[in-house]
Amino acid sequence: MRLVVAKCSVDYVGRLRAHLPLATRLIMHKADGSVLIHSDGGSYKPLNWMNPPLTLRTLEVDEDAAALGITEIWQVSSAKSDDTLTINFHGVEHDSAHELGTDPGLIKDGVEADLQRLLAEQIELLGDGHTLVRREYMTAIGPVDILARDAAGATVAVELKRRGDIDGVEQLTRYLELLNRDPLLKPVRGIFAAQQIKPQARTLAEDRGIRCLVLDYDAMRGVDDSAGRLF
CATH class of the missing domain: 3.40.1350.10 (Trna Endonuclease; Chain: A, domain 1)
Known part of the structure; x- marks a missing residue:
């Protein structure tokens, strides 16, 4: 699992359009490929997410984007639909990867x-x-x-x-x-x-x-x- 804490804006295009303005958020890129974007509130639910199968590409930052303060761009694309999630990074505070291994799952009583x-x-x-x-x-x-x-x-x-x-x-x-x-x-x-x-x-x-x-x-x-x- 990769954990990134960064100042970013997010745009989702699919069945509808959604925009998250610039703010500091937690981005989780899990081993199964899923990408989840969390704020520091709202309990467990992510602000936006994409489920596998998907592809994640790092796009080139052009001059116009750089002029807006963007340092890195992730584009997450669904393999089953035209849904895309674009994350524009304006500064990364933390970036780490962790190997969690196989989870045994929830054991019910x-x-x-x-x-x-x-x-x-x-x-x-x-x-x-x-x-x-x-x-x-x-x-x-x-x-x-x-x-x-x-x-x-x-x-x-x-x-x-x-x-x-x-x-x-x-x-x-x-x-x-x-x-x-x-x-x-x-x-x-x-x-x-x-x-x-x-x-x-x-x-x-x-x-x-x-x-x-x-x-x-x-x-x-x-x-x-x-x-x-x-x-």
Whole structure:
């Protein structure tokens, strides 16, 4: 991974146009090829990013660009579309490369792992006609717990938690933003599934068009003794 802290401006051209004016930012160029641009605020979400497959070229700084104070230009181009991200550097404060090695990935606790396996086996709990595409569908920012298709063939991304809170909704939102960039998958809708979902998380999810699903872990395991219930 290469980390660059620099004063820069950024221009994105693709399905829309976006411009980040001159400011000091962190640019991450990851081993998988992805490029992410972060500010010192806004929590985890980058200001802009490009996902692989892509190419990164260093362009020549002409006289006009040099007159504006530009010292280096990166042009990031998608291999699947005409999307480009141009980073104009006006000064680099830090530039380092780090070998992180192979990451083992997120290890879920026993209940979350069981929920994922059981829901994959009982995918009809998402609704009639749903079919499983795969578990742990990998993206550039991590694996989606379950990828499925509904009765109409539309893609569905499922994030599973024991206790669903706002962080889980934010995580699923990031996956949906990424998955909906893939022309082979979009449109992708989300389902936030958990044994318990906090009211704030449900409100946020529904505001973003994400469906909430409460899972009965015991019933899914086949140990739900309805005869022994008082209610």
